Amino acid sequence: xxxxxxxxxxxxxxxxxxxxxxxxxxxxxxxxxxxxxxxxxxxxxxxxxxxxxxxxxxxxxxxxxxxxxxxxxxxxxxxxxxxxxxxxxxxxxxxxxxxxxxxxxxxxxxxxxxxxxxxxxxxxxxxxxxxxxxxxxxxxxxxxxxxxxxxxxxxxxxxxxxxxxxxxxxxxxxxxxxxxxxxxxxxx
Numbered sequence: 001x002x003x004x005x006x007x008x009x010x011x012x013x014x015x016x017x018x019x020x021x022x023x024x025x026x027x028x029x030x031x032x033x034x035x036x037x038x039x040x041x042x043x044x045x046x047x048x049x050x051x052x053x054x055x056x057x058x059x060x061x062x063x064x065x066x067x068x069x070x071x072x073x074x075x076x077x078x079x080x081x082x083x084x085x086x087x088x089x090x091x092x093x094x095x096x097x098x099x100x101x102x103x104x105x106x107x108x109x110x111x112x113x114x115x116x117x118x119x120x121x122x123x124x125x126x127x128x129x130x131x132x133x134x135x136x137x138x139x140x141x142x143x144x145x146x147x148x149x150x151x152x153x154x155x156x157x158x159x160x161x162x163x164x165x166x167x168x169x170x171x172x173x174x175x176x177x178x179x180x181x182x183x184x185x186x187x188x
Contacts, residue, residue: 020123025092027084030069030124032133033095036077038113045075050155053078053102060098061159065089069130070137070166073155074144079137081130095119134158135170 025031037043044050050073057080061068066089069081082091103114124133141153150170151163158166 019092019121022090022092024123026090027087028089029091030081030083030128030130030133031091032122032124032137033080033082033091034077034120035080035095035099036116036119038116040076042075043114044073044078044155047154054155056101057098058159060094060101064094064097066091066094068157068159069161070134070158071156072137072140072153074140074146079140081133081137095121131169131173134166138166138170 044053054071054073057071057073057078058068060066061082065085067083067085069083070079071081072079080095082094084091099115124130138150138156141147141156142150147153151167157163161169
């Protein structure tokens with residue numbers, strides 16, 4: 001980046017959305033990510049490939065001290081709502097390492113890139129309801145016609161809550177159960 005050039009201008013020129021400073025992705029921040037496959041190819045419509053993306057997602061989250069409040073592997077993209085488990089956790093590092101781990105895997109029939117270079121993210125503010133973001137992610141397969149009800153799709157879930165807890169809270173519309181962090185009925 002040249003002196004005087006703003007981050008937004010630099011990212012516009014590179015075709016990438018602007019990123020917040022690294023500090024915004026650290027600690028207990030709740031961040032919603034949407035990561036799309038290259039060319040929006042439906043690489044993950046195959047159950048075996050969806051599992052091959054999900055397994056490193058769960059492993060990398062544990063390794064990077066990231067709670068997955070909700071996740072969903074769709075045929076051409078992945079939604080993840082993260083929250084760091086300590087002050088040093090970095091959601092941005094988590095996404096980078098997970099994308100790298102999956103891209104390095106042996107993908108039969110996938111030529112070229114697996115992922116788009118960038119991703120979409122949204123840092124939830126303290127007053128944003130976690131339940132709204134969770135509902136959007138967990139209900140995505142129903143909206144897309146991949147499942148008839150929440151909880152039926154095998155590639156959606158959470159590392160913090162059971163699918164029953166998620167569906168119960170969504171049905172009851174109980175944002176206070178989720179609050180600003182990963183707590184539900186005393187689980188931490």
